Amino acid sequence: MSDAPVFSVTELNQCADGLLRDGLGLVRVEGEVSNLRQYASGHQYFSLKDENASVSCVLFRGRSRQAARFADGDAVQIQGRAGIYGARGQFQLIVEALQPAGEGRLLAAFQRLKEKLAAEGLFDAERKQPLPAWTHRLGVITSTQGDVRHDIERTLARRFPLLLPVTLYPTAVQGAQAAGQIVAALEQAAAEGRVDVLILARGGGSLEDLQAFNEESVARAIAACPIPVVSGVGHETDTTIADFVADLRASTPTAAAEAVSPDAATLRHQLARARERLSGLLGQRVARHQQTLTALHTRLERRHPRQMLERDAQRLDDQRERLQRAWSRLEERARVRLQHARLRLAGASPGTRLASARMRLDHLRQRLVRVRPDHDILQRREALARLQRQLQTATHQALVARQRQLDATARQLRSLGPEAVLERGYAILQTTEGEVLRAADQTASGERVHARLARGRLDLEVTATHGDN
Structure with missing residues (x-):
């Protein structure tokens, strides 16, 4: 026998485990889950397989938070380290993270597009447009379904009851048609030029649900839009390519509405401060005139000649009259400003808002009468029928091809078997x-x-x- 070192079984397994961990490092593997077993300890054991092989995997309880929910038959992508389970000398993968297989591809595509657009400068702060100090008309690009549109409207009504005009550009926010519709809405808003700020919004969802906002066409349309765009996509933890390109990124649709609308409470506070400053300035002016009067009176008392006294008295009357006129003008200006502020606040009353809402409702009813969706629905039904027929034909052709391939494989297998030799x-x-x-x-x-x-x-x-x- 050779003079090679002698290992115990434990030492051999430990050495092999170390070589695998150090040699392979962190690996990512895709396959189908089978034989899933979960123990009272919280640890999960399963096999990951493909058409030709399988490997044992273990997901310890401490790593469960980094793993999506999964079951037998699910296609997943795992990240972990290869090793040997010493007690049985069994090769296995220790899972550190797990996600559906499709999300891994989406994340890779997301990262590639992010790096590409960043290299082109689309994320640079220098190219982002500032929001206007006061929004006169707001545009919203989102779906007519769901709560996002209503959340934005409620936020605007809460912050600015004077009814900020809103133009809705309805689009799909999920699915194959969403990206094209979003691009079309951005181009339409830019061509019309009716709004001075755009909100691009949708609710939260998975990476696949938000895929429309990670499309390159949407990113370039945002970058090319001459109107400032505020993104409010998903929840605070959701980040899309649209967020990086937008002129301002808000964590939620509600936060986006708050970013572009003035706050009525803040305006009232500013008005109160302006009133206080005006009152203070008037008081200072009156005090200065009183000091002047006092000084003139003192000088008058010091001079005894009658003519000087009468001349000074006349000058004093003139100063008093000018002071009264100035006071009247300041008082009138203050009254006019206060009346104007009262009128603006009165415009925010429920009656005024209700009348405006009724006008908008009448306008929408008129638009609905002009738009007839019957023809569009018929065309979509015919297109759906064509797609169904194409799907049935393609399915039949695929099954026939697979059956022919299976028959050829069976004939080849029989020709190579021992029965053919006998x-x-x-x-x-x-x-x-x-x-x-x-x-x-x-x-x-x-x-x-x-x-x-x-x-x-x-x-x-x-x-x-x-x-x-």
């Missing part, structure tokens, strides 16, 4: 214990052997043995 006149010799004879020296004269033919079996007795020569 049909050509060959036989398989076996000892009485069932061992297959491949050489004459495996038996001796006088022993009994069995000969297996294509049909039936012969019991034979060896009379003599001969070598290859």
Whole structure:
């Protein structure tokens, strides 16, 4: 024997485990889950398989938060480290993260597009447009279904009851048509030029649900839009390519509405402060005039000649009249500003808002009368029928091709099997214990052997043995 070092079984398994962990490092593997078992300890054991092989996997309880829910038959992508389970010498993967297989591809595509657009400068702060100090008309690009539109409207009504005008550009926010509709809405808003800020919004969802906002066409349309765009996609933890390109990224649709609308409470506070400053300025002006009057009175008392007294008295009357006129003008200006503020606040009353809402409702009813969706629905039904027929034809052709491939494989398998060899006149010799004879020296004269033919079996007795020569 060689002078190679001698390992115990434990040492050998530990050495192999170390080589696998250090040599392979962190790996990512895709496959189908099978034989899922979960123990009271919280650990989960399963096999990950493909068409040709399988590997044992373990997901410890401490790593469960980094793993999506999964079950037998699910296609998943795992990230983990390869190793040896020492007690049985079994190769296994220790899972550190798990996600559906499709999300891995989406994440990779997301990262590639992010790096590409960043290299082109689409995320640079220098190219982003500032929002206007005061939004006069707001545009919203979102779906007419769901709560996002209503959340934005409620937020605007809460923050600015004077009814900020809103133009809705309805689009799909999920599915194959969503990206194209979003691009069309951005281009339409830019061509019309009716709004000075756009909100691009939808609710939260999975990476696949938000895929429309990770499309390159949407990102480039946002970058090319001459109107400032505020993105409010998903929840605070959701990040899309649209968020990086937008002129302002809001964590939620509600936050986006707050970012573009003035706050009525803040405006009231600013108005109150302006009123206080005006009152203070008027008080200071009156105090200065009083000081002037006092000084004039003092100088008058110091001068006894009658003419000087009368002249000073006349000058004093003139100053008093000018002061009164100035005071009246300041008081009138303050009254006008206060009346204007009251009128603006009165415009935010429920009656005014209700009348405006009724006008909008009448306008929408008129638009609904002009738009007839019957023809569009008929066209969509015909297109759906064509797609169904195409799907049935393609499915039938695929099944026929697969059946032909299966028949050819079966014929090839039968031609290579032992039965085909026996049909050509060959036989398989076996000892009485069932061992297959491949050489004459495996038996001796006088022993009994069995000969297996294509049909039936012969019991034979060896009379003599001969070598290859």
